[in-house]
Amino acid sequence: MAGGRLTLQERRSIAEGMADGLGYAEIGRRLGRPTSTISREVARNGYSLYSAVAAHDAARHRERPTAAQAAAASESSSAHPTEARAFVEEFAGLLAATGMPRMASRVFTGLLLSETGSLTAADLVRRLQVSPAAVSKAVGYLEGLGLLRREADPGSRRERYVIDDDVWSRALRTDSSAHAGVARGASRGVAIFGAETPAGLRLGLMGRFFGELTEQIDGIDLTDPAVTDAMTVLAALVHGARAVTVDELAVALGWTWIRATAALAELEGRPALADPLVLKMEGGRCSVEARPDRLSPAQRTALRAP
Template sequence: MTQQDRQRIAAGLANGLSYAEIARRLDRPTSTISREIGRNGGPGGYFPQAAHQATVRRARRGTPAPPHVARPPDGTMEEQEEIIELAVRTGLPRMTARVHVDLLMSEDGRRTAAELARRLNVSPASVSVSVNFLVEHGYVRRERDPQRRRDIYVVDDDAWYHSVVISARQTLETARAAMAATETVGLDSPVGRRLARAGAFLERVTLDMKESADRWRRLLA
């Protein structure tokens, strides 16, 4: 990989591109981009000049890359990056996706904020923003360790149910707001009819989703 390639990787990260998109633009496999970024500081600490110099030094010594980013024993880096990419495509912020996947791949589904920051090589503030988002949307729950006075973040099977229910509730609020707006606009106008149709569609789909989640929740038991 050339220094110009690494500059393009850094530019892609700065612009919020996914690993897959960066790989496409460089005509490289996504796994190559994932390894390049992972071994040279991660997405939050990748610098093209430093990455190029480190690669040259490693080539001269014939030694493997230093583990700048922790590689968990319970899931390979490449597997995790693939799941992260899928989560990012659904709209999840990349840092939040990294935190969520690290929790998912842990053996007991439990991490402290300090553990997450150390494993992902990011600041505690970044972890805090991410876990707050995950807790708010039902992906994880927060437990208190009374002995050490710290929070522990937990992801378990039931989290999938809660995340679906919370998402459905938020969508239902949007649907009913759209339907309520038709009273102001009036059903005799194009805008009113459009809002009424959208609200009715979202309400029906959301209620079906909630009923389905309740019906199949037993699969998570």
């Protein structure tokens, strides 16, 4: 299950993917896992010496302790409870300053500082001295952001709320889909208002910012077939030096219409792939041109001069 511990079968799929020369992003995509989960799993278990069985055995030895052990460790680790409580409030305040609700910030900080990265609702109520309803509402908020997950508490009917090691990567990837949507919307705005209009220039800068932000979060795996197709389409549009329909592009490349459409969608959704060019879709035709924000109006005028 995505977000949980890797299974032996998933580790075998990782080993097979590496043997086939697949990148971490492609392996993660096939398994429904973040790229960071795959890269960390391989790094932790010897890179080229990666063995699915050996990695699985090693992971079993690293599994979290039982609920009773966790509770005992949590209680014994609080050498300075007053200082610890003060830090919880201070750090929760820092998270709240980013826009996270105060109670959600306190619950997240409590989980972050626990020995195992997991606590039950009762644990949180006791630690934070708040009502069960407040904890429940905060947990719902954090779960919606992908910042925690639920799992059964061994030996009881209760649930434990868990923070995984790759929590920030998963949360950022959730945000990156929204960032990519803003980048695509800005690109459409540039086409509507014109690249050299004030609105077009501002939208171009905005699209580039959110596109690059998406790429920084997701990363670009040049071995990913979707990325390879997008780069091929980019080369084809530069070489053709004219606007073409999707059908014309598909025929020229010897692809299906669906493959050509998917490659164009990849370019449109990830503007950083085309930098310093930008994909244009107008009247059912696609083409590329220099990004308007890469050159100033004076530079563009000078380059047009005979």
